[in-house]
Amino acid sequence: MEGAKRITIRKIASDLNLAVSTVSKALRDSHEISEETKRLVLEYAGSLEYKPNPYAGSLKNRRTFNIAVVLPEVADTFFSNAINGIDAVAQEKGYHVMVYQSHEDSAREISILRELLHGRVDGVLVSVAEGGHNISVHAELTAKIPFVYFDRACEEVRAARVLTNDYEAAYLAAKHLIERGSMKLIYLAAGSNLSIVNERREGFLRAIADHQLSYDEDSVVACTLDDSRNSEIIRNVLRYNRPDGIVASVEKLAMQTYYVCREENLEIPGRVRIIAFSNLSIASLLAPSLSTVVQPAFEMGKAAASLLFRALEKKIPLDEQRIVIPSVIVSRDSTA
Amino acid sequence: MEGAKRITIRKIASDLNLAVSTVSKALRDSHEISEETKRLVLEYAGSLEYKPNPYAGSLKNRRTFNIAVVLPEVADTFFSNAINGIDAVAQEKGYHVMVYQSHEDSAREISILRELLHGRVDGVLVSVAEGGHNISVHAELTAKIPFVYFDRACEEVRAARVLTNDYEAAYLAAKHLIERGSMKLIYLAAGSNLSIVNERREGFLRAIADHQLSYDEDSVVACTLDDSRNSEIIRNVLRYNRPDGIVASVEKLAMQTYYVCREENLEIPGRVRIIAFSNLSIASLLAPSLSTVVQPAFEMGKAAASLLFRALEKKIPLDEQRIVIPSVIVSRDSTA
DNA sequence: ATGAAAGCGCTAACAT
DNA sequence: ATGTTAGCGCTTTCAT
Numbered sequence: 065m066e067g068a069k070r071i072t073i074r075k076i077a078s079d080l081n082l083a084v085s086t087v088s089k090a091l092r093d094s095h096e097i098s099e100e101t102k103r104l105v106l107e108y109a110g111s112l113e114y115k116p117n118p119y120a121g122s123l124k125n126r127r128t129f130n131i132a133v134v135l136p137e138v139a140d141t142f143f144s145n146a147i148n149g150i151d152a153v154a155q156e157k158g159y160h161v162m163v164y165q166s167h168e169d170s171a172r173e174i175s176i177l178r179e180l181l182h183g184r185v186d187g188v189l190v191s192v193a194e195g196g197h198n199i200s201v202h203a204e205l206t207a208k209i210p211f212v213y214f215d216r217a218c219e220e221v222r223a224a225r226v227l228t229n230d231y232e233a234a235y236l237a238a239k240h241l242i243e244r245g246s247m248k249l250i251y252l253a254a255g256s257n258l259s260i261v262n263e264r265r266e267g268f269l270r271a272i273a274d275h276q277l278s279y280d281e282d283s284v285v286a287c288t289l290d291d292s293r294n295s296e297i298i299r300n301v302l303r304y305n306r307p308d309g310i311v312a313s314v315e316k317l318a319m320q321t322y323y324v325c326r327e328e329n330l331e332i333p334g335r336v337r338i339i340a341f342s343n344l345s346i347a348s349l350l351a352p353s354l355s356t357v358v359q360p361a362f363e364m365g366k367a368a369a370s371l372l373f374r375a376l377e378k379k380i381p382l383d384e385q386r387i388v389i390p391s392v393i394v395s396r397d398s399t400a
Numbered sequence: 401m402e403g404a405k406r407i408t409i410r411k412i413a414s415d416l417n418l419a420v421s422t423v424s425k426a427l428r429d430s431h432e433i434s435e436e437t438k439r440l441v442l443e444y445a446g447s448l449e450y451k452p453n454p455y456a457g458s459l460k461n462r463r464t465f466n467i468a469v470v471l472p473e474v475a476d477t478f479f480s481n482a483i484n485g486i487d488a489v490a491q492e493k494g495y496h497v498m499v500y501q502s503h504e505d506s507a508r509e510i511s512i513l514r515e516l517l518h519g520r521v522d523g524v525l526v527s528v529a530e531g532g533h534n535i536s537v538h539a540e541l542t543a544k545i546p547f548v549y550f551d552r553a554c555e556e557v558r559a560a561r562v563l564t565n566d567y568e569a570a571y572l573a574a575k576h577l578i579e580r581g582s583m584k585l586i587y588l589a590a591g592s593n594l595s596i597v598n599e600r601r602e603g604f605l606r607a608i609a610d611h612q613l614s615y616d617e618d619s620v621v622a623c624t625l626d627d628s629r630n631s632e633i634i635r636n637v638l639r640y641n642r643p644d645g646i647v648a649s650v651e652k653l654a655m656q657t658y659y660v661c662r663e664e665n666l667e668i669p670g671r672v673r674i675i676a677f678s679n680l681s682i683a684s685l686l687a688p689s690l691s692t693v694v695q696p697a698f699e700m701g702k703a704a705a706s707l708l709f710r711a712l713e714k715k716i717p718l719d720e721q722r723i724v725i726p727s728v729i730v731s732r733d734s735t736a
Numbered sequence: 737a738t739g740a741a742a743g744c745g746c747t748a749a750c751a752t
Numbered sequence: 753a754t755g756t757t758a759g760c761g762c763t764t765t766c767a768t
Binding site: 406408409410420421424425428452453455456457458459460461 | 744745746747748
Binding site: 116122161163344352 | 458483658
């Protein structure tokens, strides 16, 4: 099975009594080859189903036509849709997509990025993991290879990025709760080192201030990104802090809250309203249906990939370009 | 940014006044190199953060350390979890994972597989798209490169595969409905060309027969895999066929049924019970919570990847190995 | 218009 | 123990 007949440019050349260079040029439709020869070569190559070895050429011209996507988790509605956007562009451009998961472990993220530094791919798209980022690796990568952040970026690194309007969206989410009648709001934060989560927090706090509601240090609840302790944290908040409105910075925290409310017999939205940053397609089938801040996952992936390919095709330098695509609030029963 | 100083084995050799082959061997810890020299080379290479170009070596020894996963959709609870399983093994083995989506389009699947035929990856994992399969491409791939099906396989192709016990699971799902009191069962089939869907259908029908319930041609409802017409199909079935128990062959059909039942004001499980093949983690938060046949997505991905790597490492020929990992039924309110 | 030859970065058989 | 040499498959000057 392994060593099946590999068809090389050399075989074609010798079969046709031509030089390899002639065949190479003919295949790439060079002007310095006669139509006659081109036809001959193309035809024969076609009949053999010849396809060039993708990595032989890459050695010479430094292009693998592979790109990497590094993100926390594939099994996540936002990220899997972002991959779809990336994939759509990659397919169109004839690129191949390698997917890497950091599982929110920044050490693993670093080792992944390190590997990517040495020629396996032509460009990299990253959505960073929570935790202490090794900025130097990110910076090194940016310097070496076209590189674009999407959704979750390292603020300190000068690199292109595609984001959503986290601050405004969180502001509007909080405002939405307030308009529905909530007075005591809390924000469930996931991962303190994530700029997007912090942006959302600031938008949230701003909305509270703008509406003359009070808040204290308990208004922002630090959750973890692995789920182990979140139930407990959320339960305590609901029991002792007694909020009547919740903004969840990520989908999984909203789900955790649902479970806890069920256990504690707290009615949603009667006792507490909840809205979450989430791309769950079946949010409307939950009990109760969940109001969401929907991020443009597909579009963000697409935009990030487009940016990357523009750089790969050398049309434009990447610098610190910044694209912002707005999120949309969808109101459902959890904030009725 | 592009042409940054690339550190090659040759540079190391000349800097250290050694031959490239000596450096190469030292780096690979060959026994024919003195400890002294090894230390020297390793140290210097380390200080330069040298990493071999992954594709230079691949030219010679035919190994890219890349594998491909070809599946219908990343944004799917089953497939994204399967990717997790695959990724776990790949990471451990030092392999890189390229992901390709067919989007249930078998023409696209074919063109993807064709591309994979020519050396971009060392092995391929496939879960086939619905529709007319070009068996010859699958067969060609099997002959050329280590190849494993997972979950959705081409029956006609002689290749290794990792499956779940679709027949039995469907049997048990139907039995579950019957035991709860359902008398008139239907099966929502998605995609006629999928062997797993057909296996499930047979298990379903067998359960009905074994329990002396009647069925006719309307008991098996042919749905589509793109959602456009499913609502209508399901609505008609519910209106005119009036089943009191439904087995959905895939998650999305269950979700469609939920929407339709809501529109039509049909109570679940009062008016109709429903159970679905699904890996939705929040099935218990739906209204009502959804009973599911949970496939071992992660384990199947892991098993398929392990099989593939065993072949890649030449330890074992792939032949037509067949691994079956059972699904688990989780009973919830939709079948109460 | 075609061909010979060098080389991309690395490995491995074959010297020394 | 170290070095020389010849490729892997392809592209690209530089001849002819």
